Structure formats: structure tokens, C-alpha cells
Amino acid sequence: MKLLSAPSKKNDVIILGGGSVGLSLALMLLNQGLRLSVIDRRQDLPWIPPAEFDTRVYALNPQSCALLEKLGAWKYLDTSRIGIIREMEVFGDDQGHLRFGERSNYLAKVVEDGAIQSALRSVLQAMYGQSWFQVNEVHSLHLNTSDISIELNASQSLSTSLLIGADGAQSWLRQTLNWEADRHDYRQQGIVMNLSCSEPHDQIARQWFIDGEVIALLPLGGNHISLVWSAHQDHAQSLLALESCDLVDALRSKIGMPLGPLKALSPARGFPLQLVKVPKIAGERCALVGDAAHGIHPLAGQGLNLGFADAACLAQSIEERGLGPDVGDQSVLRRYVRRRALPVSLMQEVTDKLHLLFSQNTLIVRPLRNMGMNLVNNIPFLKSLLVSHAAGSTER
Ligand SMILES: Cc1cc2nc3c(=O)[nH]c(=O)nc-3n(C[C@H](O)[C@H](O)[C@H](O)COP(=O)(O)OP(=O)(O)OC[C@H]3O[C@@H](n4cnc5c(N)ncnc54)[C@H](O)[C@@H]3O)c2cc1C
Incomplete structure (x- = not known):
């Protein structure tokens, strides 16, 4: 982690990764009235449904x-x-x-x-325009006492109370924080x-x-x-x-x-295909959702379902703080961690044991x-x- 110059814009939440999980979470949090940015390295191109x-x-x-x-x-x-x-x-x-x-x-x-992502983007666009989204990549982050700052391309920096990694299986955020991922290939x-x-x-x-x-x-x-x-x-x-x-x-x-x-x-x-167990999914003003937080065998077709449930749970944990602590507070993140532990490990165990049974x-x-x-x-x-x-x- 590296110290940055004064950040230019303060957000409540920054979501790194605008896949289906990141977009659904963005919508839930914008609906709560939070100031939020989604950063994805992919261009936001309109989805044209392929004929086949x-x-x-x-x-x-x-x-x-x-x-x-x-x-x-x-x-x-x-x-x-x-x-x-x-x-x-x-x-x-x-x-x-x-x-x-x-x-x-x-x-x-x-x-x-493509249809799921395009549908989520359509709602976001209709309700909140485009300002919540930017095509960019994060280079570094720095944890301060009351917020977290990130540095993007072109020396742009942003600060936020909570940084969320919805950046997929190879999560940059997870790796940068040195949060371990136990992998079984x-x-x-x-x-x-x-x-x-x-x-x-x-x-x-x-x-x-x-x-x-x-x-x-x-x-x-x-x-x-x-x-x-x-x-x-x-x-x-x-x-x-x-x-x-x-x-x-x-x-x-x-x-x-x-x-x-x-x-x-x-x-x-x-x-x-990998089983990926991530023992730590939140702490220090950061949290992981979706494939950044877990990987499972697709035999039960549940990876994205788990990711949507992560997003709904984190949004609910944030909403429940009411007028209390800020969105990146430990108590909010602990609630999220506690609630996701069992459903995620249960699904990982079931799919892994089924795979083992039939191997x-x-x-x-x-x-x-x-x-x-x-x-x-x-x-x-x-x-x-x-x-x-x-x-x-x-x-x-
Ligand atoms: C063969 C197969 C079949 C599956 N079938 C099912 C199924 O039937 N049902 C089901 O529920 N799940 C299924 N899954 C699981 C599902 O594919 C994933 O769980 C889901 O796509 C994860 O979504 P996500 O938004 O977490 O991550 P992703 O879809 O990977 O999105 C991550 C986003 O982050 C962005 N990003 C990444 N790194 C950076 C960075 N450094 N800077 C900026 N942006 C970044 C990427 O551009 C991307 O937009 C299947 C998986 C496989 C492999």
C-alpha cells in the first residue's frame, strides 16, 4: 500500500468490478441514497443479443x-x-x-x-444516468483512519468509506490486501x-x-x-x-x-474449474463479493446465485446501520461476514463432496x-x- 496525495472526490462506496454481482450491489446501494462509483476495466458497450x-x-x-x-x-x-x-x-x-x-x-x-448485465445497466442508467460508472483500473490503495484512498490511471485518486471487490476470481483487491485464497484445482x-x-x-x-x-x-x-x-x-x-x-x-x-x-x-x-475458499472476506474498510469471495464447481450451477446473495446481504447489512456508523465500519462488515459464512461454506462443501463422490x-x-x-x-x-x-x- 502506498500513501497518496489528497483525494479529489469522496464516495461512501467504491465497487471495483461491474460484472453482474457488482452492478446489482451498485443498484441496491444507490437506491439507499449512497454516493457510489463503480470502476471496471471493460468498456460499457451496449449488448447486442447474438442470434444464437x-x-x-x-x-x-x-x-x-x-x-x-x-x-x-x-x-x-x-x-x-x-x-x-x-x-x-x-x-x-x-x-x-x-x-x-x-x-x-x-x-x-x-x-x-450479457442479458443480465445489460438489464442491470439499463435500470442504473434510467435511474442514475452514467456518472456512477467509469472505465478505469486501480493501481494502489491506502488505508487512512476514517477512509480509504485509491489511485487510478492518469493519477486520478478517489476516497471512500468502503471499497468493495466485485472483481472476479482473480480479484485485484483480494491480492493487494494479501487476503489468502485456498485453492483446490x-x-x-x-x-x-x-x-x-x-x-x-x-x-x-x-x-x-x-x-x-x-x-x-x-x-x-x-x-x-x-x-x-x-x-x-x-x-x-x-x-x-x-x-x-x-x-x-x-x-x-x-x-x-x-x-x-x-x-x-x-x-x-x-x-x-477451482474450489476457492477465502477465509477473510471483509475488514479494514474493504469487502469482497461474488467470485472474488468464493469459487465453486459449476455442477450445481450456483456461483452467481451465491454472488447475488452476497450482494443482497452486504446491502442489507449496510442499510441496517441506520443513522449509526459509516458504511465501512467494522460492525457493518462483521455482520456481513457472519451472515455469509454458513451459506457459502455449505454450498462449497456440497458441490465439492458431490464432485468427489463421482470421481x-x-x-x-x-x-x-x-x-x-x-x-x-x-x-x-x-x-x-x-x-x-x-x-x-x-x-x-
Ligand atoms: C462453466 C461455468 C458455468 C457456470 N454456470 C453457472 C450457473 O448456471 N449459475 C450460477 O449461478 N453460476 C454459474 N457459474 C458461476 C458464474 O460464472 C460466476 O459465479 C459469476 O459470473 C461471477 O460473477 P462476478 O460478478 O462475481 O464476477 P465476474 O463476472 O468475473 O465480473 C468481474 C468484473 O470485474 C472486472 N474486473 C476484474 N478485475 C478488474 C480490475 N483490476 N480493475 C477493474 N475491473 C476489473 C471485470 O472486467 C468484470 O467485469 C458458472 C461458472 C462456470 C465456469
């Missing part, structure tokens, strides 16, 4: 959907492009089968990354790609656990689906090197043709896990627990 869907899509649980609704962002989404997951069907690697969900309700809605990549299917997906998300890998097909609008294939590193490299139609063939050889012939609509992209290929574990799936499939109470977990109702 954004390759990055997220299964948002009902809580995240309700948050976007409450913030006024949902009305900016094109509902014809949104996939609804009413049921989930999971296949083991030895006759194990599990199906849960209710037709009358939904487990999640599948929304494009899954040695897998999440390969994502959009496809069209010739038979209706029936609003069912399908997932296969095969050879220690996980293949998920998520319904999108119309007859489109999104593939998320968590593949071992070497296998992922070879899959990513294939022509799209050959990748579809490789997929068919694993899962058959549950939705009839599939056609690739986009090139595949790969993302490294073991011993003669004992394999039949047991498949029996376990069939057992759960026949116990309504356990199935409704699964539904509430998938729907995010364990979040608070």
Missing part, C-alpha cells in the same frame, strides 16, 4: 430471479430467450437415476450473461456451448455423471439448450480442439440422443452412489429437500 444465444448462460434460482425483479431489471430481459427449469433429471454411471421438481413451479431460470475445464435439439427439452435440465466428468444440458428459450461439460483437463483440451460438429458427436457417444439429433450453434469455450471409481463406491441416487429418488422428503436446496431457499 450468448455462450455464457446462468441457471438463476428463484431468489436471484426475485432480486432482479425487485431491482427492476427483469423487465428488460427478453423472456422468449429465457429457459425455465421445472424439473431436473440426474443420471449416475451405473443405473442410478434421480428426478425432482414440480411442473407447477420452477427450480431455476436460465438467462444469458479440480484439474477440469467447464466447456460451454449452445445447441439446438430436435425434440422438445420439456423444461427439464438433464445431468450425467460419467467417468468422473459431469455433463449438463440446460433448457434455453425455444428448442435451444446450453451444454456445460466439466471435463478432465486433457480430455477438455482435446474436446476444445474439435470442430463443433465433432464435439457434438463426442457428446452423443457419452449420453446418447435423449433430445434427438443435436446441432451446435456456437463454438465451445472452456473455463478452468471415485472403486468397486465399492460406484454401485453405492448409484444406489444412493435411486434411494433418494424414492423418498419424497429427501427430494423436497433437494428442491429447496436447488431453489436457494437455504440461503438467508
Whole structure:
């Protein structure tokens, strides 16, 4: 950390990172009347929906959907492009089968990354213009007694009561503060790609656990689906090197043709998968939210859902201070830390243990896990627990 000259502008909050989590938090805090700036190194370009869907899509649980609704962002989404997951069907690697969900309700809605960010920006723009946002990068920060100062490009400096890192998995803020991140590399990549299917997906998300890998097909609008294939590193490299139609063939050889012939609509992209535990997520007038604060395996599709819940929790913790301490006060941050500890570690444990369970290929574990799936499939109470977990109702 380095000492700076007198800052030019005082904010209550600066959010570093204007991805979905940073933008949602910005909106919640601006709605509280706080003075706020969001800094992102990316240009704020208008989002033009690609004809064949954004390759990055997220299964948002009902809580995240309700948050976007409450913030006024949902009305900016094109509902014809949104996939609804009413049921989930999971296949083991030895006759194990599990199906849960209710037709009358939904487990999640599948929304494009670009669409979420564009919808949040539209609300922010309509309510607060553009002055809250700047394209920039932070070089250094200095903690003073009553605030924190940051230095940006072109020798510009800003001061704030609270600096929030919503700057993703490689968080600059987390690294600069030397807040540790315990990483476990899954040695897998999440390969994502959009496809069209010739038979209706029936609003069912399908997932296969095969050879220690996980293949998920998520319904999108119309007859489109999104593939998320968590593949071992070497296998992922070879899959990513294939022509799209050959990748579809490789997929068919694993899962058959549950939705009839599939056609690739986009090139595949790969993302490294890691479990990232961050023991310290707040303190000294700084806090982390979203992927800056945690990383999980995407097999349960919950990373962004956790991030939205972080944002809602931090905004609530700030609001609850009333006329009391300033927004960067330790008591506010401690409340945030306390509330997020259990939901985040629970989700990390569940996804990590599920991944571990299906990576073991011993003669004992394999039949047991498949029996376990069939057992759960026949116990309504356990199935409704699964539904509430998938729907995010364990979040608070
Ligand atoms: C294969 C795969 C599938 C997934 N599927 C799901 C799913 O179905 N459901 C779900 O809930 N989650 C899912 N996730 C998780 C989800 O992708 C992340 O949790 C989510 O995108 C994190 O959002 P964020 O806003 O925290 O970070 P990001 O989206 O990474 O945003 C970070 C922002 O910070 C900016 N930034 C970074 N560093 C700086 C800097 N130094 N200066 C200025 N700006 C900076 C970046 O430009 C970016 O705009 C999936 C993940 C993977 C890999």
C-alpha cells in the first residue's frame, strides 16, 4: 500500500468490478441514497443479443430471479430467450437415476450473461444516468483512519468509506490486501456451448455423471439448450480442439440422443474449474463479493446465485446501520461476514463432496452412489429437500 496525495472526490462506496454481482450491489446501494462509483476495466458497450444465444448462460434460482425483479431489471430481459427449469433429471454411471421438481413451479431460470448485465445497466442508467460508472483500473490503495484512498490511471485518486471487490476470481483487491485464497484445482475445464435439439427439452435440465466428468444440458428459450461439460483437463483440451460438429458427436457417444439429433450453434469455450475458499472476506474498510469471495464447481450451477446473495446481504447489512456508523465500519462488515459464512461454506462443501463422490471409481463406491441416487429418488422428503436446496431457499 502506498500513501497518496489528497483525494479529489469522496464516495461512501467504491465497487471495483461491474460484472453482474457488482452492478446489482451498485443498484441496491444507490437506491439507499449512497454516493457510489463503480470502476471496471471493460468498456460499457451496449449488448447486442447474438442470434444464437450468448455462450455464457446462468441457471438463476428463484431468489436471484426475485432480486432482479425487485431491482427492476427483469423487465428488460427478453423472456422468449429465457429457459425455465421445472424439473431436473440426474443420471449416475451405473443405473442410478434421480428426478425432482414440480411442473407447477420452477427450480431455476436460465438467462444469458450479457442479458443480465445489460438489464442491470439499463435500470442504473434510467435511474442514475452514467456518472456512477467509469472505465478505469486501480493501481494502489491506502488505508487512512476514517477512509480509504485509491489511485487510478492518469493519477486520478478517489476516497471512500468502503471499497468493495466485485472483481472476479482473480480479484485485484483480494491480492493487494494479501487476503489468502485456498485453492483446490479440480484439474477440469467447464466447456460451454449452445445447441439446438430436435425434440422438445420439456423444461427439464438433464445431468450425467460419467467417468468422473459431469455433463449438463440446460433448457434455453425455444428448442435451444446450453451444454456445460466439466471435463478432465486433457480430455477438455482435446474436446476444445474439435470442430463443433465433432464435439457434438463426442457428446452423443457419452449420453446418447435423449433430445434427438443435436446441432451446435456456437463454438465451445472452456473455463478452468477451482474450489476457492477465502477465509477473510471483509475488514479494514474493504469487502469482497461474488467470485472474488468464493469459487465453486459449476455442477450445481450456483456461483452467481451465491454472488447475488452476497450482494443482497452486504446491502442489507449496510442499510441496517441506520443513522449509526459509516458504511465501512467494522460492525457493518462483521455482520456481513457472519451472515455469509454458513451459506457459502455449505454450498462449497456440497458441490465439492458431490464432485468427489463421482470421481471415485472403486468397486465399492460406484454401485453405492448409484444406489444412493435411486434411494433418494424414492423418498419424497429427501427430494423436497433437494428442491429447496436447488431453489436457494437455504440461503438467508
Ligand atoms: C462453466 C461455468 C458455468 C457456470 N454456470 C453457472 C450457473 O448456471 N449459475 C450460477 O449461478 N453460476 C454459474 N457459474 C458461476 C458464474 O460464472 C460466476 O459465479 C459469476 O459470473 C461471477 O460473477 P462476478 O460478478 O462475481 O464476477 P465476474 O463476472 O468475473 O465480473 C468481474 C468484473 O470485474 C472486472 N474486473 C476484474 N478485475 C478488474 C480490475 N483490476 N480493475 C477493474 N475491473 C476489473 C471485470 O472486467 C468484470 O467485469 C458458472 C461458472 C462456470 C465456469
